Amino acid sequence: MSVTTDHPHTDPHRTAPPSALRVGLARTVVELKLFFREKGAVVFSFLLPIALLGIFAMVFSNGELYEEAASVDFVQYITPGLLAGGIMLVSFQTLAIGIAMERDDGTLKRLRGTPMPPLAYFLGKIGMVLVAALAQAALLLAAAALFFGVDLPTGPERWLTFAWVFALGTTAGTTLGIGYSSVPKSAKSAEAMVVGPLLVLLFLSGVFLVFTELPEWVQTIASIFPVKWMAQGMRSAFLPDEFEPMEAAGSWQHGPIALILVAWIVAGLILAVQTFHWQRRDA
Amino acid sequence: MNTTAAVDVRGLRKSYDGTTAVGGIDLEIAHGEVFALLGPNGAGKTTTVEILEGYRKRDSGEVHVLGIDPGDADLRWRARIGIVLQNTGGHDDLSVEEVIRHFALYYPDARDPDEVIAAVGLDGKRDTRVRQLSGGQRRRLDVALGILGRPELLFLDEPTTGFDPEARREFWTLISALSDGGTTILLTTHYLDEAERLADRVGVIAAGDIVALDSPARLGxxxxxxxxxxxxxxxxxxxxxxxxxxxxxxxxxxxxxxxxxxxxxxxxxxxxxxxxxxxxxx
Structure with a gap:
């Protein structure tokens, strides 16, 4: 082992560390590499909605759900729900488990000991979620349209709906995932404490089945959480107007969707800011 | 510039839930010095070092590290220190080279990543994923990340744990070279031969107090x-x-x-x- 004898700096006016934005971009690249090199993450959060779509398409017949909206079969109905579920898997689940593990194994502590701007760490997570969620949505929609005969939204208005529901949903899943990462006390318990509750929530929110077929009290509980609203918002982008009366409220409820998702983003942000720590509590 | 000490600690105290971990330590480490802090587990070593690194808050006392209170230090200060912690992991699915190149971006004036990889003896492992490294190789990577930013002050917390004797001697050579280049080094270790070989001065900490402080040859x-x-x-x-x-x-x-x-x-x-x-x- 040897190093050239270069003199350490003693000039207090040396150049400032690189900007949070630049480091954030570099972190995004690193986070994406880490995400896609982890086979478990790729299979159980990135590819899961696409696999489920394939299973649903094979298992369930293509019969109509409602006479009034004859063009909507189960696969057409479930595709927007799986989009919403996929967003939660890639954002909430990936971050809640990933950050809990990084806290447990000392990654966060090490990063905190460098001049990396703390903001850059979060920019990296956000960038990773954004790229992965977009790629997942693109794959899911491509598979749905090419193999399972799902009709994609037509017209800019519906794509705009998709865009804002996607943006708000991803943001909510991200802030809530960062906040929730403080709940598991160790890396060992992280997966169980994240995957279990999320899976239940996805079921209750109508991601895997027709929401209005759930008992009313379940619908009421699900309406507290963001996923139900994300799925409903996605349906409003993907299903024809004649389906709108079939929704629980008889309407797409764009106003309430936006409001509730923003409320969850704020709640997640407060939770994240209040609970985020760079070291294990017991260390 | 080097008129003040690199590390200047007066009356440092820290307790956890009423139990005293550090009971009023005074410590001064000069610029360019290699200082070894020895002590049994639970003596207050890690608490002291982590306060100096800015990881923990103290209860009382004055602490200056490179002239700045680590309790309210900024990123510029962090760019001037290097930290090799115990038990840090992470970035397991990146290669050695990817990790080092990435961390180099954090520093305003990082060492050349290739040079650092060679310096810690990981040349043959540059394309190996971190998770496939042995314990000793991981420790070399930790050291590489610690020296990457050309720190004025380098903290080494039990740096050679898991090294075989040959790797330990290579590591000593590296530390001596850094020291010759003017880097101040604060080392904790359980290997007394390591302290004797590397340190200008040794401090022994027991039950939260420094009980002896001298050159290795004159200690106690x-x-x-x-x-x-x-x-x-x-x-x-x-x-x-x-x-x-x-x-x-x-x-x-x-x-x-x-x-x-x-x-x-x-x-x-x-x-x-x-x-x-x-x-x-x-």
């Missing part, structure tokens, strides 16, 4: 300790403990008229002195 009055002289008389081992080993050897030389069979003179090792100090203070 080592240089004045009694020597043990051993030799053979008619094939039987003889042993005498004395403050004047030279006089005894001269007498024996006269008695044997030349070579003294089986002659050996021992002084307490740094480890003996350390264990005595710990024993007296716990």
């Amino acid at each position: 009055g080592r240089e004045r300790d009694l020597a043990t002289v051993r030799w053979l008389h008619d094939g039987n081992p003889q042993e005498r403990t004395t403050a004047e080993p030279t006089r005894l050897v001269t007498e024996l030389a006269a008695e044997f008229d030349g070579e003294i069979p089986g002659l050996a003179i021992d002084r307490p090792t740094l480890e003996d002195t350390y264990l005595r100090l710990i024993g007296e203070n716990t």
